[in-house]
Amino acid sequence: MYVEGLLSSLTRVKKARSLRAASWDTTGRNNDAWNIEPNETRVLADIKGPGCINHIWMTQRDGYRNVLLRAFWDDEEHPSVLCPLGDFFGLGNEIVNSYDSLLFSASTAGNNQFNTGCALNCYVQMPFNKSARIELVNEGDEMHRQYFYIDYELYEQPLDDEVAYFHTQFRRENPCDGWGHEIRVNTPEANIVNAERLAWDNNYLILEAEGRGHYIGCNLSITNFQGTWWGEGDDMIWVDGYKWPPDLHGTGSEDYLNQAWGMQPNAFRHNGSSIYEPDTDGYQTSYVFHLENPVRFEKEIRATIEHGHGNHLRNETSSVAYWYQLEPHKPFGILPVQQRKPVLRGEDGGWLINETAQTQQAEPTLNDEMKQLKAQWAEKQKTEA
Template sequence: MKGPLGHIADLQHGVKTKRVSSYDRTGGNRDCITIPAGETAELASIDGAGIIKHIWMTLSTKDAFIRRNAIIRMYWDGEESPSVQSPLGDFFGQGWGEEYNFSSLPLAAAPMKGKALNCYFPMPFGRGARITLENDSEHELRSLYFYIDYESHPSIPATMGRFHAWWNRELTGVQPPEGETEWGVIAPQGANKTDAHNYLFADIEGKGHFVGINYYVDSPGPMWYGEGDDMWMIDGEGWPGSLHGTGTEDFFNSSWCPNELYSHPYFGYARIPDRLGWMGRTHCYRFFLEDPVYFEKSLRASIEHGHDNNLALDMSTVAYWYQAEPHKPFPPVAPKASRANMPEITVRDVHRWRHEWRKSMGGAATLWGNERKPDTP
């Protein structure tokens, strides 16, 4: 597919620019639709061949968690299994049901305060396109405003990859015998020569190319969460794979355990915690628009949750790619209760940890906090 400006000078033949939107069909000013609680609305049903070029939407509801409770799905060429399936906010670049500004080349959450959701990924189709939004909430989605801008074409070849996006989430567990540690703080760390226990963010069958990821991590402790290596197993190959990384921040084109906001068209940190160390929620993103990862038969892409998968983390991702159909069907979206955020770690929790540490150290009145038992590293 052509780059962002590759089509500007080319005169098109038989191509028409069209839009599906929520405009008021009566000519009035209520330019939105309403989706009752528990129902799914069809936002677009487009016949023929074309390419969706831009999606914009904003919404209003009493449900403060609607960005995780609303599920967007997209279907190409009459397929029954969606090629895109994700909570609404996660897809557009907002994690944990939150609203915050996010800026990248293909996706953005724009002012007012991140309420305007935008997507510029081109989405080709040859025999129709369908987009739905499920309101998996107890509240009515009172007003949904949207544009779906597209081009109609005389034909689109089957060899033009179809756009896909998949949301996954996992509460990772501590795997190795040394316990939950990083940088060898608790015990010497082991070696990881497999991707079996990694967090999986892409599990694809077919021919295609991978173009991006939004990565949302909620860390319950203050340690750096990002010593995990990214690992890419292409076309069924074994470990270490064709692409093997050196750390989470390296994968996201940054360095040295960053904890600051940064916005680049292709990569950055849109959300960071403001607590002790790296405790709390971090949103990293990277888009492979100049350097896609190609595969002929399959792609298994994963990342360690801490070196040797030794950290308990709440991890969510949306992966974006193009591939030839048919695609491997996605698992059902987790039930609403399972999409809820993990409880926030508070100052009180940290103080309770300190209290237990004091007891383990004998409870002396002047314990400061950095003391160690003689047999502790």
């Protein structure tokens, strides 16, 4: 018996052809980047299968939310990967920072800065049978300059029917529809009951997909308007439809991200923070990959997390979900560029809120407990004043 392991494929010779699509200057000179004009879509790689993309390297000075990365497998009409460039590689809110994980890494001389040069790497396996088409879409107002490698291999025989295809989904709520943003986390007034359909309907939605596959993790970006601890939101994941309790129910945001007692300034193989809030004056991006324990689904999946316990906070939240599934997938879209841009601080340190750039969702309907706890908090503030 031959024992399979993480690196076991390196011990066997494989019948495959190794190739690369890259931005190199085909004239032999050193102009090794592609210019992508505003509103232009460029095809970085158009590959005939069967094969598998094994590595993507990119570097650029900006465009982390303006530019979209798209991937289409097997001549499909709707992309399986649709994500802002920076967020795909684990960097939210147009901020760059050096970090390393099993699936993604980034390296920059300008840590914790907006829109500066950064090298990005992806080591996710992306198999395909008929074709793979990788595109960049420049939805910004300025020309975008992109360096890239896309390393892949081709096979003589088609992939079997059980090989799943890689997908990503970007989501954002700016702000989340919290019912009591004034209430600090971990106070009695925040300790509300959040269960059943109330949780299903109001939790922040990380992933909604249909088909057969497995969810392998996400990154989660927060702009902390409230200013204290943004966590305590339980993860709740429903597999193949609604039921209570959900198939997987967690105990807090940092717990789902595989840390505890808040978040720490580290980036490990399976979990950590690519952007750490104390270094950025209010911005956080953290990630978790459940590669040994993927969440498997036969019909559909709904992966969610509370924004503050019981969804009381109104911070800005965005995310990228990563999963594999058999095609076809349920088509999904993405917010327009003006609704993807980060919320910045003004010279006085306050948040510059642009209402036209906010995502649209209904105001939360307050139940009796929410009303009671908000009144209790307001009375407490009067007493402490």
